[in-house]
Amino acid sequence: MSAKGDPVTFYDMGPYYEIWQKDRNTGRPLIIQDGNLRLVQGATPGKFNLQDSTWD
Secondary structure (H helix, E strand, O other): OHHHHOOEEEEEOOOOEEEEEOOOOOOEEEEEEOOEEEEOOOOOOOOEOOOOOOOO
């Protein structure tokens, strides 16, 4: 599927991030569906927290 090659964009929404394939106007948001991450057109975007990791 050609959509698999589209870029992914992280949008800082304050206390969480939304992750979109393409952009918020024409893209597909990342959601959790049945325990899997999916990019779904027309879905309500998931709210994701990102954590930096450092190794000693």
